[in-house]
Amino acid sequence: MTLLLASAGTAASERESIAHAAAAVAMQSSQDAPPPADGPPTRAVDLDTVIVTVERREQDLQRYAGTAQAFTSEDLRALGINNELRNIQVAVPGMSIANQEGNVEIFIRGVGSANNTELGDPGAAPHLNGNYIPRPRGLGTMFYDLERVEINKGPQGTLRGRNAVAGTMNIVTRRPQLGEDSMSGYVQGEVGNRDHRGGEVALNMPLAVNAALRFAGYHVEKGSSFTNVGDPRLTPAGIQNETAGRLSFLYEPDDKLSVFAMVDMGHESGTGYPGANIYSAVRAGYGPDDVDMREVVYRGRQGAMDNRIWGFQGNVAYDFGAIALEYNGSFRDVDFWQRNATSDSINWPGRDLSAVDYDVFSSQFWQTRSQAQTHELRFVSTDGNRFNWTAGGFYFHEKQQVGYFSLADKGYCCYSGTEFTMPDVDGKSWAVFGDGTFDVTDTFRLKGGVRYTDESKSRYGIGGNWALTLGGADFACCFATRLGTEGFVPTLLNRPNFDVSGLSSSADFARFLLQGILTPGARDTLIQQIGGIADGSAPNGNCFVRPDIDNGFMQCPPDGGFTYANLTIPSQQQGSSAFNYTDWRFGFEWDRTDRSLVYGTLSTAHKAGGFNDSFDPDVIPETYRPEKILALELGTKNRFDMFGRPATFNVAAFYYNYTDQVFQDLTAISFDPVTEEASGFALANRNVGKSRIFGVEADSTLRFEHGFSLNLNALYLDTEIRQGVVADARSQNYDAGGITSEIDLSGNELPLASKLTFNARLQQLFDVSFGTFDWQILAAYRSAYYLTQFNNREVTFLADTAGTVDRVEDAFTAGFPDRQRAVTQINVGAGFTSPDGAWRTEIWGANLLDKDVSQKALVGSGLNIRFLNDARSYGVRVRYNF
Structure with a gap:
């Protein structure tokens, strides 16, 4: 059909565990939790305990037997990571977040999923207060008044269960x-x-x-x-x-x-x-x-x-x-x-x-x-x-x-x-x-x-496709049609009928196509062309020529109808x-x-x-x-x-x-x-x-005199596809019917998997006679990585279904480079808190070097679509606590 x-x-x-000291499970009162973020920042001379729930119970992150990171709301605000969920990846080595048409795609250590339709599921499981979110659209609207955000790296099949092969991200709101x-x-x-x-x-x-x-x-x-x-x-x-x-x-x-x-x-x-x-x-x-x-x-x-x-x-x-x-x-x-x-x-x-x-x-x-x-x-x-x-x-x-x-x-x-x-x-x-x-x-x-x-x-x-073959005089092929001009709205889920199993005639097909149009475009021609087929007034439709659909050689038959009208529906x-x-x-x-x-x-x-x-x-x-x-x-x-x-100082090796x-x-x-x-x-x-994926991740937190602290985090990641032969979507040759060649992905790296990621975050907090100042700078380095599984491999175009090679082009010549070069990003923040903690003023800057970083590529015939990071942003914030 x-x-x-x-x-x-x-x-x-x-x-598109749990428990050592299990009596703490969900039973700790809010008084046992960290102090609320409504107040001023804590002093950096002591090593603060970071409480997380990555194992489904509250525990000191330093006592958690695994690799995780946690960020308080103060951390996120100070670095300009607010209302932009994807920006958190700059502070998390091994994490990549892209947003394609509203679909939030999270990868951790090269593992994730870009299949974001109803046919697929995320590979890194997002949660809100520990509750699983199957469709991570609109996660940015949850990024406010937070206790913390937890990122748990590595498979969590028993602890978190569903679709946590890459790990989890848990947004914890303030209670x-x-x-x-x-x-x-x-x-x-x-x-x-x-x-x-x-x-x-x-x-x-x-x-x-x-x-x-x-x-x-x-x-x-x-x-x-x-x-x-x-x-x-x-x-x-x-x-x-x-x-x-x-x-x-x-x-x-x-x-x-x-x-x-x-x-x-x-x-x-x-x-x-x-x-x-x-x-x-x-x-x-x-x-x-x-x-x-x-x-x-x-x-x-x-x-x-x-x-x-x-x-x-x-x-x-x-x-x-x-x-x-x-x-x-x-x-x-x-x-x-x-x-x-x-x-x-x-x-x-x-x-x-x-x-x-x-x-x-x-x-x-x-x-x-x-x-x-x-x-x-x-x-x-x-x-x-x-x-x-x-x-x-x-x-x-x-x-x-x-x-x-x-x-x-x-x-x-x-x-x-x-x-x-x-x-x-x-x-x-x-x-x-x-x-x-x-x-x-x-x-x-x-x-x-x-x-x-x-x-x-x-x-x-x-x-499937909407396709129309509308013949002109002497059965010449084919007339153009317009669909989607100003004002056009498709019916989509408001269709009156989704059963096409019994449709067989041209009139059935024409009616079904027209039912898919909720509001016609101002200059659409489709309804005029096939409307007569749908209502029976013109079994071959109505043929006419207009400058914007005139291909220069088509003429209508003398009777004003098409000589044939073949329609295809989904x-x-x-x-x-x-x-x-x-x-x-x-x-x-x-x-x-x-x-x-x-x-x-x-x-x-x-x-x-x-x-x-x-x-x-x-x-x-x-x-x-x-x-x-x-x-x-x-x-x-x-x-x-x-x-x-x-x-x-913490270090972990994983395979x-x-x-x-x-x-x-x-x-x-x-x-x-x-x-x-x-x-x-x-x-x-x-x-x-x-x-196979192998890596080593290390992090360290150091405290110095005069209120200085330094957080270091480094990840070495080595990935290799060991098996995978697929059709190369880049190689479609429409001159030969749209055929594609096959490509063996063995030896390639997984997409979005940098070999080396390194973060350094320097902070200072100090008192003055009229309040408290603090500042921080985050420098994040990420080595080059591939955006697709094709890894810039050459593209083989076929001449026929027998496998005859038409030509071979390198990825750039064919239009499909997919390597993101190494990048360093800088985020900064500074704040002043009044002596009583009531007033706080902050300035922030994110991606100060204004680096354009491709976070995903969608490649195919005529397509090399890049989904980018957020450009440079900066601003000032004033907060009153009461």
Whole structure:
């Protein structure tokens, strides 16, 4: 019924322990937590204890047997890491965060997932207060009034479970403060470059000695870091307008019961998340380092985005004496819509912008709705015996409705768009788990855990091309059509019908296509051309010629109709998959001294499998299996005195065996029986990859005289793809029917995996007669890395399906360089706090060197789209605490 053209298919495919001292699990009152961030910064002469919950319980980070980092809200604000989630990666070696059309993609140590449609899942699991978030859209709207942000590196299959093969990121919000006699909180305002202005407020409201409410909210507006050098009527993509708020409740009547509840909402709007297609610039001889990738030639459609999120979560914990019981539950609703801005690549030296056809409205529309709930029940031993354990169950259910429409305005024979609309996507997961720690001696402990998971997914909808072959006089081919001009809106999830199994006639096909148009564009021609087919008044449609669709040689038949009208509509899409797997971990902890911990862990983790688009199962497999990582980590954490002050030094070595790795493979789904050439393609997820990852990570915190402190963190990472033969999406040859060559990825590095990352953060805090000053500078170095699995390898173009080589080009000549050079970024911050701690003024600067860093590349036929970091930002902030 349909053939998925590869140029559209490429874009469419990219569319988504526990316990030592277990009595502390979720039972510590807020008074036991670190002091609230509403007050002034803490002094740097002492080594502050960093409390984290990476193992599902509060513990000193220095006593956690693993590799993790934590940042308080003060840390993030001071370095300009606010309202821009992706900016946190500059402070976390081995972490990469990109934002493609609102899809937040997190990679840790080279592991993650770029499959962000309903067919895939994240590879690094995001959490909010420990509750799993399956669709990490709009995470930036949660980045305010925080206790801390925790990044746990490495597989977390037993501890966190679902889709934590790379690790986890946990955003911990500030809870209501108990025991206060009156209301407290803060009010904050800030301004910065690119028309940045924003505000934040928090109000802690005591209800009784043992109960309190906390309200927090923020609003921020910020201009784009991209420049429009095309149609002056258009505003660049990337403009932010965000508002969010949350209300939380905490009740702790005694040391046994704790009840926490929170409701939050967020709204993002603006001009959408931008990318820059550098393909044409590269073909003109200019690499990404030779041009300003932020100078985009906009044309056609204005970008727009609207994202509405709200959620509820609750936690109830009770200590029965020998056992503590904890329940965590959450619900999260996401309603995302985006129309991508239209562009004609970017600018490059000497480009004649007057030669650009600005009357082209080709674009993409995204619509994603998700309603996800999680439930977890845990039982924890609290008797303080040598064996401490936890056990429980987890349940997850997500309903999605997903729409994607890519349109090709001025569809000169015969392609007009691609639509994938799924009104019913259902995902479920349940798990049971157990974990324990046994004290062999006072200084040596063994720990282990196991988790069994059962996953299922299904979807129903439509997917494929809109294609029209409209014949002129004497059966000449073919008339053009326009779709998507000013005012055009696709129907997507508002379609009246998603059942195409019984459609067979041209009238059926025409009606189905027209039902996909909610609002016609002002200068669209499609409805006029095929409307008569749909209502029966003109079985071959209505032929007419207009200057903007006149290809110079087509003439209408004398009767005003087409001599033929062949229509293609999307096909039925029905997919399902079901998998189960077991994860486990085993390890030891040895207190070499009371200030030195040695540990080792061997563990596994899985990322959920899934299914592919519905085509011939003999060509494209219906399902793909879960990915799996087996990880070994050995490390030591040490406290010591240097110059009479406490310091730390930690180091860990790790090795991952990554199997059943999923690579996307461009596959021919049909062949012309006469020419024997491929005539349709689709991207398939296949378990064809194996990789190994080795690394060493070290960090140290040092304290000096006069309030100085220095934090150092370094990561050496060596990755290698050991197996993986796929079709090379870069090599499509449309002169030969769109065929592609195969490429063996063996020996390549994993994408986004720098060999060396090094961070240094110098801080100072000192008193003066009228208050306290503090300042800090973060320098982050990251060595070069590849953006795709192709690793700048040469591209082989085929002449025919027999495998005859047409030509071989290096990656640059073909338009596909994918290596990001080494980069150093600098963030700074400084602040002054009044003597009573009530007033605080801060200045910050992020990416001060204004480095353009590609955080992801999407490559395919005519595509080399770069998704970049945030450009230089700086500003001033004033905060009043009360």
